[in-house]
Amino acid sequence: MSFPDATPAEIEQTAQRAWEAFVVYRKTSWKQRAGLLSQIAEALRARETELIALAMSETHLPEARLKNEFARTLFQLQQYGHALETGIWGSFSIDTAVPDPVSPQADVRKTYVPLGPVAVFGASNFPFAFSTAGGDTASALAAGCTVIVKAHPAHPHTSEMVAALIQQAVRQCNLPDAIFQHIHGASPTVSEMLVKHPCIKAVGFTGSYAAGKALFDIARQRKEPIPVFAEMGSVNPVFLLPEKLSRDTATVADMLAGSITLSAGQFCTKPGLIFGIQSEALERFTTLLTEKLKHTQAQDMLHEGIAHAFREKVQLARHQQQIRELIPFSSSTHPLEAKPVLSITSASAFMANAVLHEEIFGPYALIIGCKNFEEMLEVAGQLEGQLTCTLMATEQDLQKHAALLDVLILKCGRMIFNGVPTGVRVCMAMHHGGPFPATTDSRFTSVGADAIKRFVRPICFQNFPDAFLPPELQNENPLLIGRIINQRLSSSKIV
Structure with missing residues (x-):
């Protein structure tokens, strides 16, 4: 069974209904919204076995991986509800x-209202x-917003069941x-019509750069x-x-091999580029990582489109100059x-070739050898924005190479010390x-309850009667x- 794309008339009706419901829903209390999130979690939990079996058939992801993700989904719903109930x-x-x-000052108070x-747009992975x-x-x-989800074509039946x-x-609440x-909408036209509709006030997306842009x-x-x-x-x-590489060569190689191949490399946080200074330690690391990856079994990717894109991008990268496989x-x-x-290449070849900077979604990694720390610093400065940057280092390494940390902080949203970027903790x-x-x-996160702030805007109330304030x-x-009262954090009443 396939699902037809939404028609222009259906998109118009859906958007209008979302706005009409928003007028009501935006006035609900935080407790009511938390109750809805909890009810959604309970509804999903009751059908966990069926949902995981269905997702396995559509995505080719293993049961253990989907069970972990399902548990995370329930936890997110509960955590966001807790953040509402506590106000954090x-x-x-x-x-x-x-x-x-002489100079009277008005009473001003600031909170947030939902955008609309x-x-x-759901993610394939x-x-x-x-x-x-x-x-x-x-x-x-x-946040108090109504939601229209466009199902991802890679798992439409799973999406349909979750939506139901x-x-x-919602009805139970x-x-x-x-x-x-x-x-549903496999055609980009559906997405375009939805985003263009004047009733839509914000968009949440996880996927490719091309689609997100x-x-x-x-x-x-x-x-x-x-x-x-x-998130692209x-x-x-x-x-x-x-020092870290020389001291813990095998450990670092094992960690990165596991992260590169986790779920066939189909995470937006998969480490794709590995930079090191040319040395005997880097050569040992390269040998160990190569052997570890060689003995990793092939895995199925999510769908033929992603598998085809992986093959195409790998073929493009491997035929670049100064690339050794x-x-x-x-x-x-x-x-x-x-x-x-x-594959492996030099820092100079990497800096001269924009193709090598592009993400390859799947179990691929490129090692880049730098002549010295100065060249490593130069190549770090040329990187585009990233979700994560990782330093495998000792504390002495950090002290000696502090300039690298300064550069990388400007390049990413999460700096990792002696860990791997896969595995994103759901927390504030x-x-x-x-x-x-x-x-x-x-400025915003898509993971953790701080993500709520994406879909609200600040509003200030000046000299309002107390009974009419939120x-x-x-x-x-x-x-x-807890509130910030006259520049100080407090949970007290105002008398």
């Missing part, structure tokens, strides 16, 4: 009036955590049906431009510093199968974002949350 998701400020006879209906009931949907609902369970939860709506451009060219929070991937460079590309008779590919302190082209707005700004502090 926002910064609420109150500066009380100063009745000075949000269009969410995360059928649960970054798709229909994923972080974008959860954070938009937490979300809609069931006695909320308007159109708080959450679901459409296209949506960003459409939204920017509207009569009323709207924000697009697009990254090459996630790893820098091997001398350590594990050559090996074609397979199975259309979905992918084996690890590893996580930042899953980064400078363009990793994302379209590096609860988080009222004198009695009925929500019992």
Whole structure:
């Protein structure tokens, strides 16, 4: 069974209904929204076995991987609800009036209001955590926005089943049906019409650079431009510093081999570039990583389109000048199968060739040998924006090469010390974002309850009667949350 693309008339009706429901939903309490998120989690949990089996059949991802992702999806929903109930998701400020006879100051209080209906585009590689009931949907609902999800064509049946369970939860909470709506659309025209619709006020997207940038451009060219929070991937460079590499060569090689091949390299945080200073230690590392990857079994990719793109990009990269293949590309008779590919080049060749800077989605990595630290620093300065940058280093390495850390902080959203970028913790302190082209707005995260802030805007109330203020700004502090009162954090009442 296939699902037809939404027609222009259906998109028009869906967007209008989303706006009408938003007028109601935006006035719900934080507790009500938290209750909805909890109800969605319960509805999904009750059908976990069926959902995972369905996702396995559509994505070719293994059961263990999908079970972990499913648990993460439930945790996200619960965590965002907890952030609402405790108020930790926002910064609420109150500066009380100063009745000075010479220079009186007004009473001003700041909170947030939801933006409006949000269009969410599911990711191919995360059928649960970054798709229909994923972080974008959860954070938009937490913010008080209504949501329209366009199912990813790679797992439409999984998306359809999840959508039905979300809609069931909405009804059980006695909320308007159109708080959450679901459409299909393999054609880019569907996405374009949805983003262009004047009722849509923001976009959440996880996927390729080409698709994310296209949506960003459409939204920017509207009569009323709207924000697009697009996470578009990254090459996630790893820098091997001398003392660490010499001391822990095998450990570093094992860590990176596992991260490169995890889920067939189909994570936006997969390490794709590995930089080291030419030395015996780098040669040992290269040999060990090569051997480790050679003995990694081939894995199925998500669908034929991604497998085809992987083969095409690998073929393009391997035919560039001054590229030496350590594990050559090996074609397979199975259309979905992918084996690890590893190449090596010099820093000078890398800096001269933009093709080598591009993300290859799949089990591929490129080692770049630098003549000295100065060249490593130079190549780091030429990198584009990234989701992550990793330093394999000792504390002495960090002290000696502090200039590299200074450069990399400007390049990424998450700096990692002696770890791997795959495995993104869902928590308030996580930042899953980064400078363009990793994302379209590096100020915001798409993981953790801080993601709620993407779909709200600040509003200031001046000299308002207390009874007409939202609860988080009222004198009695009925929500019992922490607030910034006259420049100091406090959970006290205002008397």
